[in-house]
Amino acid sequence: MRFFAVTLAFVALTFPALAGDLTPDLIRAMLAKDSPTAVVQSLDDGDAENNPWFGVLDQIETGDQDWIDLVPLLAPGTDAGTAEGLVITLSRTLKTNAPAVFKLIADGQFTVEDICVDNDIEVPLTDYIAFLDNIVVTVAAVLDPALLDVRNACLHQIGTARISALVDGH
Template sequence: MDKIGSGRSEWVALAPKLAEGADAGNAEGLGIELAYALPKNPQAVLNVVDPLEGDGHILEVSRVCGIPFIETVPAGYKVKALRAVRNVTEPRLRDVKARCIEALEKS
């Protein structure tokens, strides 16, 4: 699971499968790894987050884009993540991109 944080598309793409069987600790870790990947490969991350909000799903936008780090937020993370997500131009990701930006700004 820690490879997901690298942002490599093939690792990020595994997140939905891992989420299916994740317990509480692994679910939290998965969200954190996707958050690490967000500034590196925002399109890949936006492709795997749950498009529905409010259902408590592990891959919910607010959980991934809401800066879910437990202890220390990486230096400059919010600025880098916002810049990266704003640069996503894929039309089909427009709505999830907007919700991710909103979650980042509120965090």
């Protein structure tokens, strides 16, 4: 029994995400010790209900700047599935913090074509249109002169995606 307790303590210290609630500071500490790839792989561990990576994505989606600031640090460590999840999350984050997402686009981290659409998989047409209609409001509200070019490109992408979805049935 003692061996099990020591092993569990070691695992919790090795994988801080298992030791308690994730915070941006905890993830920064993980990144200070390991590569982005190692950190993302350690977070993307577990089933859908207990996967810490999904918790990180949920926090980013809230629009909290401290979580969004982690995106450029974590993105290089993503691969197919985790990269796709991050892009989907950033699309959704347009509803909660469009200026922060635009800064990531302006910095070359992501493209307007990747972010300014609904990236969810197999979305029903009505949900797709509703998503685009919801983000167009928050996107149009961005008035920071430094982000106007990205905002305008995003609005164009949203309009194009909406028209295409209505004409082609998605």
